[in-house]
Amino acid sequence: SMTLADQYNSDGCAISFELFPPKTDAGIESLCENVERLLQFQPRFFTCTYGAGGSSQGTTLEVLQRVKQITKLPVASHLTCVGLNTEQLSDYLRRATEIGVDYIVALRGDPPKGTTEFSVTEGGLRYANELVGLIREQFQDLGIAVAGYPEVHQEASDAQTDLDNLKRKVDAGADIVITQLFYDNADFYRFRDDCVRAGITVPIVPGILPVTNFKQAQRIAGMCKAAIPISLADAMTTDDSPEHQFRVGVDHARQQTIDLIEHGVPGIHYYVLNRSAAAAELLDGLQLAGQA
Ligand code: FAD
Helix, strand or coil: CCHHHHHHHCCCCCEEECCCCCCCCHHHHHHHHHHHHHHHHHHCEEEEECCCHCCCCCCHHHHHHHHHHHHHCCCEEECCCCCCCCHHHHHHHHHHHHHCCHHHHHCCCCCCCCCCCCCCCCCCCHHHHHHHHHHHHCCCCEEEEEEEEECCCCCCCCCHHHHHHHHHHHHHHCCCCEEEEEECCCHHHHHHHHHCHHHHHCCEEECCCCCCCCCHHHHHHHHHHHCCCCHHHHHHHCCCHHHHHHHHHHHHHHHHHCCCCCCCCCCEEECCCCCCHHHHHHHHCCCCCCCC
């Protein structure tokens, strides 16, 4: 199937959707239904997170196997350095390739629940660039995405250091960068310019989360250091009905999307949280040029 880099070489805006492993069978069934609904937007691929926020690491591959069966599209497994030594990481990658995973989103991972600092597993890896290196060495056919931070990673001392570290991941062999979610496109455009200046030439793909209620927006903003613009917070809180907050959040993500396309982004990665209603409304009728 198509390489990850090639997904962004063609015309238009390449859409991808990010899922997470559900905890229940009902969750899996609902995920599958939503994946089918999302197909109308002709995504290039789906991804599934791995152990995010200290969640279970068990079912990422099972989810992707189902999604690939349903969609016949390429699928990407996120993978972190948390809790696995290099042998176990290789083993995971081997199983991933065996079930048909095409790409890896290579991450260091967050500290496990209840801890505040990342600690290296014995015989394991410390930074995402080392995981990229391991994949490139052992699994040449896997496409690799890495994470970028328009508002700077929490632990980085400053923006330049964070960019230098992003460059390390790209130099180690990453095909694309997918960004942390952000609500103000100006943060993304600044980041994109900085990447170019730093000599990062791979596609920089913005990550967008349609927020559907204000509490969720606040929780997520706290978790990943994405500032909510005052105008968005104000618009959301003028009315606390779920319908109003959904409408405001989805409209905001739609405006971000339109503006990003106008600014020539090669693609957009949507954090859809296993749902489809918000994505369907925000993408409805948009011209994602390049689609058949
Ligand atoms: P790194 O790139 O290793 O960076 C971590 C910190 O160390 C940064 O401050 C960086 O500046 C610094 N650094 C990096 N390399 C070096 C180096 N060589 N020397 C010195 N300093 C260095 N988490 C999950 O648990 N599961 C997921 O599925 C998941 N998916 C994600 C998807 C996307 C698109 C994004 C943006 C994030 C995702 N995360 C996920 C969150 C991610 O794990 C955290 O943000 C984590 O804190 C950092 O991961 P990283 O890969 O960016 O780390």
